[in-house]
Each structure stands twice: as C-alpha cells, then as structure tokens.
Amino acid sequence: MNQKAIRRIPLDKFFDLKVDFAFKQLFGNEKNKKITIVFLNAVLKLTGRDTIKEVTFIQHELGGEYQDDKQSRLDILVKTQNGDFINVEIQLSNQHDMTKRTLYYWSKMYESQLVRGMGYSELRPTITINICNFTMFKDNKAYHSTYHLHEDTTLSRLMPEEDVLEIHFIEINKFIAFWHEEKLDVLDNILVRWLLLLGMVDGRKKKVYAEIYRELEELAMKDENLRAAFETWEEISQSPETILAYQSRLKYILDEEARYIDGINKGREQGLEQGLEQGLEQGLEQGLEQGRKQEQIELVKKLLKRHESIEEIMDLLGLSREEIERIKSLNLHQE
Template identity: 55%
Template structure:
C-alpha cells in the first residue's frame, strides 16, 4: 500500500515504545540522535532561535537513590548545545508518589551540575519530561501539562529563574482519547505526530492501532525523520538480543506492577481487618461503658421513684388530700389513686 513504511515485519511484532527499554534504544542512542532532537523540540515547543540543534547523551545515571529505582529506571538524559539538562522518562504505572519522585530526580540532575569551587550562577536550566501511560491529573482533560516557577498572585515567572525548573507530564491515555475523538491534527501538530508513534502499539492490550499506522505511514512519505524512526523501530524489533532484553524488561515491569498491586491489596485487607477488630473492641468497650452509665442512671431514677412513693404512702397515712400530694410530688391523680388502693 502507498503508506506502507514497514516492509520486513508484521505490525504485531513491533516493540511497544512505551516500554522504557524500547524507548531508550530508539531515542537514547547516538545513532538516532536526530530523532531525539526532533522529539525534544516537539515536546518543549522549541522553534526558531530556541531550537535544540545538538544533544550530548549523559553516560552517568542520575538518581538511583534506592535499589528498586536503580533496577527500574531506564531514562534518557541529555545536555543540549546551550547546556540545558533534560531527563526523559517513561512511566507505566502510577505509584501515587509521581510528583514528589519527579521533583526528587529533577533536583538530583540540577544539583549534579554544581562542582566544587563553582558558584550557583553556573547552574543551568534543568528539564524533566515524564511520558505516563496512565491518568495522573484527573482534574483536567488536556494531556500535556507543563510546570514552572510562578509568583502566586501575578502568575509571572520568577525573575532570573526563567526555565531553570521545567517539568512536563504527557498522559498517553488522554492523548489517545483525544485522537479517537478527532481532536488532533498530526499534519500540523509535530508533537501529536510523535506521540502517535509512541501510542501505536500497546503491549498491555496486545493491540496495534492500524488507523494510526495508516496516518503515520502517509506522513512518513514526506517526513524523513518519521521514516527514519520507522526504520530504526523495525530494526530494533527484529534484533534477537533486543527481543530477549525487551521481553525480559516487560516481564520485570509486569512483575513489579503485580507486586505493588498485591502489596497494596494485602495492605488494604490487613488495614480493614485491623480496623474491624479495633472497632469491635472499641464498640464493646464503649457499649459496656454506656451500659454501666445507663444502668446507674436507671437505678437512680428508679430509686427516686421509690422514694417518692414512700413519701406519698406516708402522706396518705396522715390523711393528706390528692391536691396536697400532687403539689408536693408532681404525681398525677391516677398515680396517687393507685397508691391509695395499694394501702387499702
């Protein structure tokens, strides 16, 4: 077909580029540097004089403060020709600490620039890009969120820190929903074009979006970088060693997610059971205390009534009238008459 840009591999055999292993090998290699530059310019909306023209891949792994992060992070870190530091990371699952985790790794990358003897003025803009395969911000519908430093009242960026802190979140599920609703134009929107490339294969659902492939295939006839991306993607997806590493990575991520979900489930169940036991014990204790208080109160009330009846009996014995007894005891005529009958 006219738009067919994959000649040697079925679509179902393509690696899911939302798996960090595949993403890093496509966009984190010296060989595909030009693709990385195009993707970064699209995400950061760099045009004209601000365009990223060159990047250097950083060999040092920033972060890894915790053992599980060392094993689970396959991010891409680059430095631009202007010495901006950029970290790109794929996130498959929301561990409910996403924003704090992002700030932590942003700070690590920012802090790593300051060497002994250098002043703070040598610190360069640091950018973090998180491509998330889940909904992170439920309060809004747009899929690309950008955070910077702003003054709260005027909403102006903090002076002399413009772009020092820049954090991007791209939510792929929102993006694909916008695509399905016909809200995107990849012909004019470069970011939409490259995010469609990332979203075309979904390994978790074992699905390939052929409508996306058709559109990208047609665009690739005129977009040489997109065509190169397809070629590199196809080559990566056919390499035996890469296939083994990719499948191993997928298994690790599935096991990690399952472990987190299982721990969360058992934690919730343990919490529910603990709460039930503590609630029962507290309820029992409160019930006993309320019973004692209620018994004491009832005993007092009954004692008062018996005392009143004893006084009424004495007044009856002394010949007091019903009116006199009513005035003193607040008993009704019926209650006094009943006591008179008991005394007869």
C-alpha cells in the same frame, strides 16, 4: 505509497515504545540523535534561534550516597549545545509516586551541575519530560501539562528570563482519547506524530492500533524523520538480542504492577482487622517489597546465564553495578 517501503514485519511484532527499554533503543541512541532532537524540540515547542541543534547523551545514575539509597538510572539524559539538561522518563504503569520521583530526579540533576569553584549563577536550566501511560491529573483534560516556578497570586515566574525548573507531563491515555475523538492536528502539530508513534502499540493489552499505523504511514511520505524512526523501530523489533531484552523488561514491569496491586489488596485485607489506615500502609509496603528482590535476583541470574553484559543488565533492570556484582558472586558460591 508502497506498504513494504515503510514496514516489512507484521504490526504485532513492533515493540511498545512506552516500555523504557524500547524507548531508549529508539530515542537514547547516538546513531538516532537527529530523531531525539526533533522529538525534544516538538515537546518543548522550540523554534528559530531557541531550537535544540545538538545534544550529548549522558549516562547518569542517581542516589547511592548511602548504603540504603535507592539507585535510579535515568531513562534519557542529554545536555544541549546551550548547556541545558533534559531528562526524559517513560512510565508504563502507575505506582502513584511519579510527582515526588520527578522532583527527586530534577533536584539531583540540578545539584550535579555544581562543582568546586563554580558559582550559582552558572547553573543551567534543567528540564524533565515525563511520558506516562496513565492519568496523572484527573482535573486537567489536556494531555500535555507544563510546570514552572511561579508566585501564587500574580502567577509571575520566579525566573522569567531563564527558568531553571521546567517539568512536562504527557499522558498517553488522554492523548489516545483525543485521537479517537478526532481532536488532533496531525498535519501541523509535529508532537502529535511522535506521540502517535508511542501510542500505536499497547504491550500490556497486546493490542496494536492499525488505524494509527495507517495515519503514520501517510505522514512518513513527507516526514523523513518519522520515516527514519519507523525504520529503526522495525530494526530493533526484530533483533533476537533486543527481543529477549524487551520481553524480559515488559514482564518485569507487569510483574511489578501486579505486585503493587497485590500489595494494595493485602493492605485492604489487613485493614479490616487492624484499621484501614494502618493495614493499608503495612500491606502496601509488604506487598511491594515481598518478592521484588527475589524477582530481580532470578532475572539477573537468567540474563547472566545468557551472557548479557553487566552494562546491559544495568540498563535493562535499573540496578547498580554493585548490586549485579553481588548477585553474580552469590550465584557462583551457590553453584
């Protein structure tokens, strides 16, 4: 295969698809719907009559019922032709809250279906897919784990005919380890191909796995969906607008990770004086909160100066419209 047929930019220019902004550009875009459907069917192992054939993208923000509620914009939320809801979340760094956050997101999505006059029997299954660039379950060697509601002793499903709760965790670091050990079936397992796509670039380490690219290049000769994904990936990785947004988002994520680590270190230092338990808790909270709001304010100001729309900033930083309008108003007063 002619190398230029699948790639026209250097490998190190490709976005890391584990950065939520880049992931949404590829999998959360209406024009790439076919790619999204193939990816979801691969993760959920749906075939035959159960295959997802159509999805509707939904813009959904969780929280905000009270003034201090955490605002959370879902990475990707779709509704299938059967009315099932599927949320896909991508997480680059570990802040040790993924399980609780997942259950919170799931409960809000499930609850949001119920409208006045609707019976509980009409509630549809709600599925969450978490793609994590870190280890979630140290005692589980598998890179793909799936959870349902079941009885502790018999392990029987609470609702075997229609599981309303289904949660997937895909751990990319474990997946890459399997790939290095040559334990993956890239020819017959479609999910492996898509996870290789996600694992090819490591934005945090500024590393690209050229050997993964070569494997995907060969697979793309026969897989038109994979080829289409590569073309779109290449397109978004060289657009000036998306490059700026991607770099800003990656910097924000890495800064948040650094603050989290700094918070732990401060907590340990305080723990030496005040007692480990109390000091770690206080230091962690202070470290996480200190500078976060100011960092967001400064980043919003910069994006506004570059004439980015409020909707684009909402998607990029996960902030609500009200928060961005408030920062915009304060900035105007200061000027």
